[in-house]
Amino acid sequence: MKVSVEGEKVILVPYMREHVPKYHEWMQDPLLLQATGSEPLTLEQEYEMQLSWTQDPLKQTFIVLDRELIVGNFTHGEPHVEAMVGDVNIYVNDLDDPQMAEVEIMIAEPK
Template sequence: MKINENTLLEGNKVVLVPYNAEHVPKYHEWMKSPELQQLTASEPLTLEQEYDMQRSWREDNDKCTFIILDKQQWADSSVEEEQCMVGDVNIFLTDPTDPTLAELEIMIAEPSHRGKGIGNEVTRMMMSYGVTKLGVKTFEAKIGLNNQVSIAMFKKLHFQEVSVCEVFKEVTLGMTVDESVRSRLLEDTADMKERDYRQTCSNRREQVPQ
């Protein structure tokens, strides 16, 4: 999605950046994992297909993707951005007749970064972005029935069970964004900073010791 191609979102533990070509090799390595393939219901792709996917996620109007960076690592300007990658988060506008309905998907790919509240923070940041920038009024999350950690996280964020599909072995959780939800989201993400991505990258490179 073009809207976020120069957007950086900074939270307490993470930095969200646009999914660029330089992120693809590490993303491709992640997706070789049978565990991640199962958790994300994904098929393994070739590196060339992964680059094609990255381009489509950048260009398509129904997909908004950010790469999740570890903020502590990213704060060290001598560390390459790709080395700070820990996962990704997506909003898919799945219904052409209803642009206010969005499917939310999050992946913490690095095992060492799971169980630290990162998924919770990223989900709230992405929901806030979806509500304020994309006009989302209803969120859905489709999660494998065996992924109890993700199901518990979304329920903790007040998502409700909508349906269970035994064929695909997944549960759909949903949330309607009324005024109270919107207010809570904006309050929860009041510390989130939105920055110019290219300018921030340029400033970060200038800080690297020569």
């Protein structure tokens, strides 16, 4: 999915390869791992996971950008790593009802 969702305070952008190093840094925090029920991954495993998410039609991941942290103007398709504050995962779990989805939101930055 190549869609960005723009709100007043945040922008959701597709999870891109350029986001992986900062995402990986977040996921070294034991509290975040526990809160998300995640296992620690190597950086290479994180890149593989990001790629798998882009190829799975039943999952979508967006990175949450804080508008106030964007340097310059927001440009669709640019990663804006400097403004990353979290992610949103969308899972389509009920194949009989594709309009139903599970949504998880993680705000990783403590500010």
